[in-house]
Amino acid sequence: MESNIIQSTPNPVKIEDRRSKAxxxxFFACIIAFMGLGLVDPILPAIANQLKASPSEVTLLFTSYNAVMAVAMLITGAISTRLGTKITLLAGVVIIALFSTLGGLSGNVWSIVGLRGCWGLGNALFVATALTAIVTLSKNGTAKAVILYEAAIGLGISVGPLLGGELGSISWRGPFIGVGVLMVLAFxxxxxxxxxSKKQHMKTTISKPLSSSLLDPFRAMKHRSIVVFGIAACLYNFGFFTLLAYAPFVMGxxxxxIGYVFIGWGVLLAFTSVYMAPKLQQKFGTVNSMCMMLTVFALVLLIMGIWTSTQWVIIAAVIFAxxxxxxxxxxxxxxxxxxxxxxxxxxxxxYSFLRFIGGAISPFLAGKLAEWFSPHIPFIVGGGFVLISVIFVLTNRHHVKHVDSVEASH
Structure with missing residues (x-):
């Protein structure tokens, strides 16, 4: 009797091994998924030239992508609880592969903008579920799991431009089709x-009312800390995507x-997200460190706005950013x-719903500001939004100060 009980007990070592592999x-799928962002960046001017589109029209590739992601983030939780983490991730990968490939086969900037929006749906399913999966499956705590996730993003973004530059030098279509091939590898x-997922777990999650799951992200916003960080990230993304989507047009x-510049950008992004951010967190606290980094980023964008016509300043500023x-x-x-x-x-x-609203508006706004005024204005406006995010966090500090005490207890 005792031997039967022992045999039926799951082996903790095997369970941990499966979790580690998962x-x-x-992690590797995240690297490949985020290579897609960097792959496309070096070819933005080429798309504008070959498809006879203005910079503001080309930046809509980021706007449609982020707008769909923002809305889709609200339903990813409901979808993942019904389909399970694995199937949701696979669905996201398939959608990205399909619509990125179709984008590469398209010959019209507006059809690419629409297909890029569908690509955003796949990315929403993948990104939100991937972060949750890594945090849930990791045995090393939330902070280290997030660092691993951000490292995957950094590695993907840093390698992507190199491949995008190589493929883009052949044809602007290359990076789009390249994303499709890489997504097959991620699959x-x-x-x-x-x-x-375990069948028992699936039954439990399926029994949860759909209306409750769909409303959960809105209910989460009753927590002021989520709203504060979400709005701050929305404002910060005005600067982030101004740099990402508009800087290639003024680099010359x-x-x-462009690929080589963004390799340097991505390598620093990956390195600091893994090695420097935790040290800043321990020494100064999460909120203080965040405000410091945002303030310096706002200053970098201001410098880019003043010396937009000086090529080496733009290149150095992008890499340092x-x-x-x-x-x-x-x-x-x-x-x-x-x-x-x-x-x-x-x-x-x-949080992702709020932050990607900024990512949807800022690329198109940057292109339009350049057309209406001058190439200097997008960076100055982007820096202004980032500075507002710092003021907003500091003004609402009493709603988020518990984050540092929670982190210290872990």
Missing amino acids: VWAV VFLITLMPN LDAHG GALLGNNNTLITTAVMKAAPIEHSTASAA
């Missing part, structure tokens, strides 16, 4: 290394050159995961 499967990683470089963005991404994501006593997936959905 974490690394999601293989996930389907082979990530375990399926070809696809190869990678260090600031890597730190801030880890700091703010960790803060959100600790901000409120709710499920990680719900917190991520509510």
